[in-house]
Every structure is written in structure tokens, then in C-alpha cells.
Amino acid sequence: MELIKDKMKTVLITGANKGIGFETAKQLLERGFYVFLGCRNLQNGQTAVNKLKTLGHTELEAVELDVTDHFSVMGARQHVGKKTTQLAVLINNAGINGDAPYTALGAGEEQFKATFDTNVIGVSRVTQAFMDLLRQSENPRIVNVSSSVGSLALQSNPEWSAYDYAKYAVYAASKAALNMYTIHLAYELKHTAFKINSVCPGYTKTDFTGQNGGDVEVAAQRIIKYAVIDDNGPSGKFFSEETNSMTGEIPW
Template identity: 55%
Template sequence: MKTALVTGANKGIGFEAAKQLAQNGFFVYLGSRNPESGLLAVKKLRAEGINSIEAVQLDVTDQASVNAAAAIISSKTNVLDVLVNNAGISGGFQQSALDTTVDQFKTVYETNVFGVIRVTQAFINLLKKATEPRIVNVTTAMASLTLAADPSGSGYDYKLAAYQSSKSALNMYTINLAYELRNTSFKVNMVCPGYTKTDFTNHQGTSTVQEAGGRIVKYALIGQDGPTGKFISEEYFPEPAGCPW
């Protein structure tokens, strides 16, 4: 059975991605900063008949927590096939480029950028043992420089300085990571799940959690003919007709 780790998976899109991966035959490690929340999420999934899942305490902002999670998972499996770096924070919804403090920027980057780096580096050796390893970094269309700079775009007047710049940095990290792994069987992509109705958006949006989770899982399951180092946002940049992946 293939294995996967999803960070920030106790609720919302991460929970749904973990659920769909389990439904696709994976044993899923459900990463949760709060242990109790992780156990409750697993209990909910098992009540739905999904048993190939286990909660792991994982705070992406804490190196010791990441190391401990890596040790636990390494003691249970020799291989990790999929890593979904989903854990992220908005930093609040008033983020002026002039008024947002450096400390506020640091808080957002600690989770959205440095957390992804910590987890990826901690689990890369397990991933390298997989025959077709996949890394999906969850991003947002709000990180697109093209969209953010377009006065005619629907999101032009909606700016979040810390959040958007953190996800843009994540995108560049993903491109660099994919480049370093380009001559291997890895596929490393950044996926925007869409404007999704979750706690993160105060349950506003144009996509359901099921649709959002499916967009992430799609790129966790792609074959060797699929892309790597690509920014995917189906809401804003639909795949061309006949796309092989």
C-alpha cells in the first residue's frame, strides 16, 4: 500500500485531501498541529469506513515537532510516496504593505514558507525511496504576480501583503525544488485548490471542499507523463482540452 503525509489535515481542504487519498488506496498520515484535533479527524474518517489513516502530531513551525513526526513515520514505513504540504495561515485579512509589521510577516512566512521547507527536508529521504514520489505544495492564485498586477482582474483590489508574498515565495521554492529533482522520478507541483468554502475563507467561495481536495489529489496521483515545477490553478488557468494528466 502506498503512503502519504498531508500536513494541516485535521480540517478543511487538508482533511478532504487526506480522505480522498485514503479512498484511492493510500495509507495516510494525517498531520495536525493539535494532537486532539488530529485524533478527532481520524475518528470522523473511521466512522465513514476509512481506516487506512493515522494521526501524527506535526507543527510545521517547530523543527522538533517535524523531526519527531519524521521519526514516527520512519518507524512505521520505509517509503513515503506522497507529501502534501497543505498547512498554511492567512495572517488575518488586513495586510497593508506599509502597515503590516515585520513580525506579522515573519509569522506568516514561518508556516507558509519555512514550514514547507522543514517538512520537505525532513521527509525527502523517505520520498526518495518511492518509485514515483510526488510533492504537492498548496498555494493560491493570489500568489500569481500576473494576476496581482492586472488592474482588469477581479482580485486586483484585494491585497494581502504578507499572505500573498509568502505564497509567491513558496512557489519559487517549489520551482527550485522541482529543478533539483528534475532528473529523478519526482513530480513536484504547486496547486491552488480554488476559492473554497472553509473556515479559512469564513465559508465563502466558489469551490466546495470536495472540489478543492480533488484538485490537490489529482496532482498527487499524476503519472510520469505529468508536469513538474508547474503552478496549477484550474479556476484561473484551466488545463487545455485533451490534457494527458
């Protein structure tokens, strides 16, 4: 198995075979990264890789990675570790919306369990598994793909423009929990070179939203901005440029 060139920056993106994850992979390839596309279904991942190769990209590969499965995550870690000694960027993009019914009183316990297993525990599984490779990078970056609907401050504010229609109890609760995980992870690594942030890509036209919303290219750019921030950049913050077009930072 051929090793990746030492000076080439590497990134692992979970849920990368379609939607925002796929577009993020495409744009990071254009920036010269070697991209590992983490995909629950390897066949779908290979289809995504082939699509990117038709665009002229060669420094990439699909990695079977189900964030809800410990053995799958560790298998992915073993595979990536055979190709590189360091990981510059981890983008925890894989997520599910919790499915209907979305209300706090209507959603069943299995909905909560499945959504938290993917959106919160899955992020922890992957982050912990790849932490040793991230520590070997000069300037490691972690982006946890979140959502403005996970903001407690916004969800409880009747003046928020999305107050009356952004009520997805299971999904929002999972993203609020993910945000807290981001805070603690950034705190534990505050004396290191790590930069770790929660980033909302915005309401985007993908399968996740039934093809409603903004352009996927813009959503990917919002994620990448915090995946490549310099050493003076923020850590332990929550950003949604769709919500706050001035500074991007929004309240927890």
C-alpha cells in the same frame, strides 16, 4: 508498532485535521492510500481520524506535526519512519492567512515572520525532513498548496478578475515565495522520478475563508490530481483550475 503493507501507497498531509486537508485525506483514503494526517494539535488530529473511521476508513493515523517547530517535524519524521520505509506523496497543505491588517503598509513584522515561518519555511522544514522517505518511493510526488494570489503576473495585471480584491500583502508574498521554492525544488530534482508542483485549490468554503467560496470536495480533487500524476505529468509548474479552466496552468 505494525508496519504498513509494502505495496500500499503512503501520503503525509500537513494541516489535515480540517478543511481542504481533511477532505484531501478522505479522498485519498478512498483511493487506497495509507494517510498520515499531520496536525499541530494531536487531539484535533485524533478527532479527525475518528471521524474518518466512522466512514469506514482504517488505513490512517494522526501525527503530531507543527511545521513551525523543528523538533516537532523531526518527531513526526521519526514516527512515520517506524511505520513505513517510503513515502509516495507529500502534500504541504498547512498554511495561515497572515491576519489583519492585510496591507503592505499596515502589516507588522511579526505578521510577516509568522506567515513566512508557516507558509514557506515550514514547507522547507517538512520537505527536507521527509526527503529520504520520498526518495525510496518509485514515483514520489510533492504538492505545495499555493494560491493564485501568489502570482506576480496576475497581481500586477489590472485585467485580472480578482485584481481589486485579492490584495493580501503578507499572505500573497508568502505564496509567491512558496512558488519560487517549488521552482527550485523541481529544478534540483529534475533528473529524478519526482513531480513537484504548486497547486491553488481555489477559493474554498472553509474556516480559512470564513466559510465562503466553493465546495471543499472540488478543492481536494484539484490537489489530488497533481498528487497522483503519472510519469509523463508536469513538474515545476503552477496550477489554478479556478483561474484557468482550460489547462489549469497559470503564470508565476
